[in-house]
Amino acid sequence: EDKVVQSPLSLVVHEGDTVTLNCSYEVTNFRSLLWYKQEKKAPTFLFMLTSSGIEKKSGRLSSILDKKELFSILNITATQTGDSAVYLCAVALNAGNMLTFGGGTRLMVKP
């Protein structure tokens, strides 16, 4: 059975801290890994990763994939209260390319 596991389940930090969120997976026929941010409504797309070792960056957020060790990390530097959200990791498979989601990491950034 395909599995995507995120850790930690939840995290509380203070503004300015740096956080690292983890996503590990055990799937057959891996195609890509995606990160989404979910505040109180729609998950919004952050990154899609298909190749190992190539960092994707958007402002204070960055992500990298390790296809050998089967995991990805999402880094947020200089966190702000607006970064408070649930961060979702999902894996797309070659067969149909449907998404299998992890349980999410709930991040709270305190002022």
Place this chain on the structure above:
Amino acid sequence: ETGVTQTPRHLVMGMTNKKSLKCEQHLGHNAMYWYKQSAKKPLELMFVYSLEERVENNSVPSRFSPECPNSSHLFLHLHTLQPEDSALYLCASSQEMGRQPQHFGDGTRLSIL
């Protein structure tokens, strides 16, 4: 604004009621998806439509009935629901079936009394 609009935002219904959830996408996409998001569980894919044809049904009970009249609109018809069906129902679309990323709507928060 994600380009995917869901209505209603909140819905409370009894177990014997019949209601429908609506999703509309303004992105010109050809594929649309229904997901269920329950507390403390990962997002679960329910149905996938590609060019108005259902291509995936992930063992969803028949009390959930999807309808896709055209590539911009998707409905989820609900009848005789159970309390465990209370959840956030999310609609998503993508350019083609399985093509990433998917773009999500804000969801309908459903509560079954």
